[in-house]
Amino acid sequence: MPLAAEVPDDAHEERENQQLLLSKTKGGPALEGLLVGSYCHDVLIRGGRVVGETLGGAAAFVSNVLDAASPREEEQEAAPFVVVSKVGHDFAYASAPAPAQRPSLLCASPTTSFHAQFSDTAASAHAPDRELRRVRACDPIYPADLPDRRFAYGLAVGVAGEVLPETLERMIRLCRAVLVDAQALIRAFDGDGSVGHVALEDTPYARLLPRVAFLKASSEEAPYVGVETARRQCCVIVTDGRDGCRLYWDGGEARVAPFPAVQVDPTGAGDSFLAGFTAGLLWGLSATDAALLGNFFGAAAVSQVGVPTFHPKMLQAVKEILEEKTTKRSSPFINGTTFTFERSNVHDELHAALQEAARLMSEQQQADPANGNGGDICST
Ligand SMILES: Nc1ncnc2c1ncn2[C@@H]1O[C@H](COP(=O)(O)OP(=O)(O)O)[C@@H](O)[C@H]1O
Numbered sequence: 544m545p546l547a548a549e550v551p552d553d554a555h556e557e558r559e560n561q562q563l564l565l566s567k568t569k570g571g572p573a574l575e576g577l578l579v580g581s582y583c584h585d586v587l588i589r590g591g592r593v594v595g596e597t598l599g600g601a602a603a604f605v606s607n608v609l610d611a612a613s614p615r616e617e618e619q620e621a622a623p624f625v626v627v628s629k630v631g632h633d634f635a636y637a638s639a640p641a642p643a644q645r646p647s648l649l650c651a652s653p654t655t656s657f658h659a660q661f662s663d664t665a666a667s668a669h670a671p672d673r674e675l676r677r678v679r680a681c682d683p684i685y686p687a688d689l690p691d692r693r694f695a696y697g698l699a700v701g702v703a704g705e706v707l708p709e710t711l712e713r714m715i716r717l718c719r720a721v722l723v724d725a726q727a728l729i730r731a732f733d734g735d736g737s738v739g740h741v742a743l744e745d746t747p748y749a750r751l752l753p754r755v756a757f758l759k760a761s762s763e764e765a766p767y768v769g770v771e772t773a774r775r776q777c778c779v780i781v782t783d784g785r786d787g788c789r790l791y792w793d794g795g796e797a798r799v800a801p802f803p804a805v806q807v808d809p810t811g812a813g814d815s816f817l818a819g820f821t822a823g824l825l826w827g828l829s830a831t832d833a834a835l836l837g838n839f840f841g842a843a844a845v846s847q848v849g850v851p852t853f854h855p856k857m858l859q860a861v862k863e864i865l866e867e868k869t870t871k872r873s874s875p876f877i878n879g880t881t882f883t884f885e886r887s888n889v890h891d892e893l894h895a896a897l898q899e900a901a902r903l904m905s906e907q908q909q910a911d912p913a914n915g916n917g918g919d920i921c922s923t
Pocket residue numbers: 760761762781782783784785786787788801802803804805806809810811812813814816837838839840841842845
């Protein structure tokens with residue numbers, strides 16, 4: 544399987560990109576990321592009643608976790624990444640932390656909006672927890688919307704088909720390693736906006752897979768990704784709700800254990816997982832170890848409604864754990880030419896330490912229900 548460091552022979556721009564990044568990042572500033580996908584409006588509905596209206600879009604959940612957990616230099620006020628997102632003039636959350644910090648491109652079309660219909664009866668462990676309908680769609684993100692400079696890593700995190708194939712291709716050219724959420728590639732929308740899926744191999748994105756480093760899919764999306772074919776081209780991560788996740792690469796696979804959580808809203812779990820995973824790579828963890836951080840932030844996401852708020856003490860605990868358990872502050876994968884998938888000998892210790900931080904998080908939430916927990920969307 545080609546690693547991110549390997550590029551097709553004819554990809555001059557990508558080779559040049561690698562050279563630039565290698566020279567720039569050796570002992571240099573923290574690694575800058577490029578996050579592409581639009582913020583949106585989420586309307587949460589249960590039993591025919593609106594039970595929540597929140598900021599949504601993977602860009603919001605991913606920014607939140609990257610800001611909380613990615614390594615940064617002491618003097619850096621914000622985590623080093625750029626967001627390319629599009630919203631309309633009706634955007635209701637311009638002053639929320641993530642959009643305020645990294646504003647969107649304004650369009651004449653309305654902000655993308657999803658209705659999430661939650662089941663009125665208790666969901667079984669593996670049944671889809673919600674049905675999504677895209678009720679409005681903002682403009683797509685075009686290659687020309689991306690900054691014309693190089694990035695250490697890219698995250699393609701569209702929710703409504705806004706990351707066009709040519710935009711993903713441009714990201715691959717600009718970024719040393721690209722991580723993709725399958726929901727950006729395989730969603731199809733029928734006449735009333737109901738979200739369905741198409742097989743990845745039938746989309747124009749399929750040919751780009753060998754140049755992608757990681758592809759994350761939920762267990763519902765995995766059959767459309769075709770894990771057995773895709774794992775020969777990039778590392779595939781399948782998330783499985785409360786059961787954690789599995790990684791598949793060419794020649795190996797691993798299961799990564801979850802963290803306990805009291806789920807009140809499943810929205811954003813996959814997005815927060817991908818961001819936690821990316822932060823883990825940036826801290827220098829192997830892919831299987833980084834997935835622990837993905838599971839940790841996925842569990843944190845489901846414990847609150849909408850984009851979660853993290854308690855500073857919990858974040859401090861996580862930072863101390865990462866400082867202790869990681870040997871480098873920047874990933875050899877993103878910073879250099881080597882990369883590992885396998886679990887390391889700190890995996891179990893890291894899991895145990897994060898489990899403690901997860902316990903701290905749930906205690907703090909119970910003690911302070913105002914801390915982002917706006918009510919239970921899930922239970923009957
Ligand atoms: N109920 C839960 N308890 C603990 N962790 C969870 C729970 N639901 C989700 N997670 C975490 O979030 C990750 C992503 O959740 P999942 O439901 O698979 O994604 P999606 O939101 O894309 O459907 C999981 O792999 C797991 O680590």
